Amino acid sequence: MKEITCIVCPRGCRMQAAEENGVITVVGNSCKRGYDFAVSELTDPKRTVCSTVRTAFPDVPVLPVRVSGEIPKARIFDVMRQIGAVCVKVRLGRGDTVIENVLDLGVDVIATSDILIENGKAGGNI
Amino acid sequence: MRMDMSKCNRKLNKQFGGRVRASFENDCIVLRGELERWPDVISACRTAARKYSRIHVVNDIVCPEAQDAPMRRPSFTDHTLEGAAPDVLVIGGGISGASIARELTKWKLNVLLVEKESDLALQASGRNDGEVHPGIDLGKGSLKHKYIRTANRMFDTVCKDLNVEFHRVGQYVLFGDVWLKPLIRLYCLWRKYHDGIEDTVLISGAQLKRKEPLLDPEAKFAILNPSAGVVCPYGLTIAYAENAVQNGAKVSLGTAVLGMEVENGTIRAVHTNRGTLYPKVVINAAGVFAEEIAKMADDRFYSIHPRRGTNSILDKKAGVYMHSIASVIDLRAQLRAHTKGGGTMRTAHGNLLAGPDAVETWQKENTETHPESIRVVFDKQKKTLPRLSERDIITYFTGVRAPTFEEDFIIERGRRTKNLIHCAGIQSPGLTTAPAVAIDVAQTAADMLSEKMTVEKNPAFDPVRKGIPALREMDEAQRAELIKENPDYGVIVCRCEEVSKGEILDALRSPICVPTVDGVKKRVRPGMGRCQGGFCSPLVTQIIADYLGVPLSEVRKSGEGSVITFGKTKTPEGGGEA
Amino acid sequence: MTNDRYDVIVIGGGPAGLAAAVSAHDNDARVLLIEREARLGGIxxxxxxxxxxxxRFGEKLSGPEYAERYIDMFRARDIPALTLTFVTKIVKTEQGFEVHAVNRQGxxxxxxxxxxxxxxxxxxxxxxxxxxxxxxxxxxTAGTAQHFVNLLGEMPAKKCVILGSGDIGLIMARRLTLEGARVLGVYEAKPTPSGLTRNLQQCLYDYDIPLHLSHTVTRVFxxxxxxxxxxxxxxENMKPIPGTQTRLDCDALILSVGLIPENELAESLGVEIDPKTKGPYCDGQCMTGVPGVFSCGNALHVNDLVDYVSENAAAAGKAAALYTPAPQKYVPLHADGSFLYIVPQRLDLNRDNTKVAVYFRSGGDFNKTRLSVTADGREVFAKKYAFLRPPEMEKLELDFGAFGLTEESDIRFALQLQAEKEREA
Known part of the structure; x- marks a missing residue:
């Protein structure tokens, strides 16, 4: 049996999940999403990653990014290395792809802010 | 001169069983021996010392417990000052050194002030309560008394000239026992007619309540000293130094005196980490290190015993509780202690301040704070101002005072070394006395120099320093006018203290540029407020980096190693790993 | 100097201010928003x-995405905004309020x-x-460290200790770890964590960062x-136990030891502050004790979810838009000692109280609790909770209009532990 704290929503349900003969039982969840999360924690834990990437624009040294979908928990630092190696040279906007299909995981690294576009229009701030 | 030490030694024998002996050498009382504990050393030296005496105790007692760390000094060396031959070298960038340097520029002299720290007023001058004392506790015969009244009266002009915040708010000393009133009246009369502290009055509890309604409701009467005031202590020091620079003096920060060459009672050369200097006259205003400087100059005739004190600064919201300086007196404690015992006041900037305490220490540069200090001060000062609460604290800091065992200033020419002037043993009320002391010391230096050269008045001397405008203090029309000239004055960077980007840039462009977060903070106050720089410190850091044209990771908080960040999160080689 | 008149001025362009401005505008008010930073979006x-x-959106968004959605809504309405503009003072006049501000234009x-x-x-x-x-x-502070890392791309730490298990502290523990710093541990003076449970999981346990409860930092070197x-x-009183000190070498200390609503402007207007929330006492319309002054978001009380901030701010914006001066007829909402606080603290019976959002935090970790609202001794509302923790704010929506309240009404909120009830029975 495994104690799992659900991270799907702010409720943070505390669940117990167990696997026996390929059958997973979950107690303590309040919804289906919690159940799914518990199952995934037992079989293939997944997480999202949020970070920043360097830019070529001095007024916006870094641009916030995230993965467009969940990735295997074990690959977080691999993805971070990819994110660390990027430098954005065009004024991307929110939702634009920064790294396509990162490490063949089937998700993109996307920008999460329009700051580059806005600053491009406004020209600098304090 | 001779002095009989037998009585003193009998007392020491009784106290310390022969482990310490006093002997009279070179007109000083030298104590030798070994004591395990520092409080015993203090006690032995006090036994030998006479308050306000010009014959000083020199402490050579070995104390295994009291092994202070070596003096902190800049790690770098260069040759920027190599071969410089100033007419006057001032050692120490506290209030004494800075005010002396400024007074010296009234003559046509080549003046150099050296300070080992990265900014002025980084030790005792920047770490005190900023009270301008009235002198009510000082009797004739001391140098403290000699200067206090003259100096106190100078503050209006000096602070106006130097553009420093000063308010003559008055000081109340509260008494809870009505039977003390005749005694205190006699005390005040004595002070008035004997010691010239003429403006002191006694007021009733009811009068006190009208003036300061939130102070101790139990107070039956109070001494009111209308001449007491509050000033920004580091602001005054910086202003003095800037005015000195404006009038031709040179200030070299990050410059530590490491040794001297003395020949036939004359300092020939002064070694620093930035080269060897050949000054005609040296002024020792080195605070807690005055004794070390005296020793280098072969003129050690006194000892400094560091005494630390901690002050707490409270939110400006609590600043409305009172508008003056106040303390409740416990007469018995007062007689034992060697300090004014602290108090509660509204600072020149409108915060409430409580403190300081007084703790003997052998550590000259240890400015750590301790919970005990806050407790002691608040326990005591809650009697003065019952509303005082630790919850309103926004910061606290410790300063180390530099008293002698005679508890008086040493302001005189070197006793053995001819081209040296001591301005040592400066403790409270040294901030108050500085303007008057500086005039005397500068005059002494000029007299010394005129024995060898012609010393002329500096006709170009300008006593007025144009400070950095504080826009928060201005009316809207004035403020709008300034913003029109410089739109950066309209960009508020520090929300708590309402400091604009323009003011921060002014601080960086000021005569003595200290491009650190603390340097800017001391000059124009970003980060001094209730969030303590939580919001503005990244912005201030960025402004400094942009101004200097360096990466953010090179901007420091204060001293050499005090970087704020370690560089970019992203390196071209890729991200990090846990 | 420029002069202009608005129905509603919103001060602050973070999530609360944006939602309030949008909502006030949608309720036909002429709105001006004033923001001190260069960009809207706040923290x-x-x-x-x-x-x-x-x-709010049924999606898991990052902070900038959430903020920019509101900025888009705000801009789509062409609501005037002054950015990089700092309010220096507010004067109450007979007609309303005079807001004085400073910016590069003067x-x-x-x-x-x-x-x-x-x-x-x-x-x-x-x-x-x-x-x-x-x-x-x-x-x-964790927010300052976050500014350095996320906005300036600078590392404030290589090897750090985090004091306080508040959410920002937990988030920064993960963030710094991802960027290559070593987080030696999170220390919390309280016997229970301050942050959301899911943040403990996904920020600490996922990265093997230890959490030390009932420990604090007493000194720095x-x-x-x-x-x-x-x-x-x-x-148990959170006082350090002498003799338990240990030294830990590190190059940064990051503090996540609590948030304090910023109400200096409110206080300058004479708004009374609740010592429990450190925000203004307010009624069901988010109106403070000073008529015409509304408070919302983290200035009203510290929220843990921005979704609630937006919701509460929208209510405040609407109420401000619809505001007409009328005498107050207050009835207090009493919360018993089992609550940390509740917001609002009172109702104004001269206003519409049919749909009032009540936010609360429990005073301790409670399992199986029943919340009961009584009016003059009569239970008017009840709800069961499997568990309540102080770090996790709860929200109710109550129709006080249905309870037949008068100025003399005694409204009480209580938390009853089910276990106790069972024992009593």
Missing amino acids: LKQCIHDGFGLL ISVHYAHALVLATGCRERTAKQVFIHGTRPSGVF GVDRLEGVEISEVD
């Missing part, structure tokens, strides 16, 4: 982690019928939790840069 600009918007004065204060909160500092020792660089901290165990 969300630097909260690059995800988890925002689950309630001083301006703006007039409003009603005000919405969406001024957010600030972080408690090291000295406010009585950390002693030296004053080196390297002591940051290092003259220039921080060189280490002293950790002490604390007793």
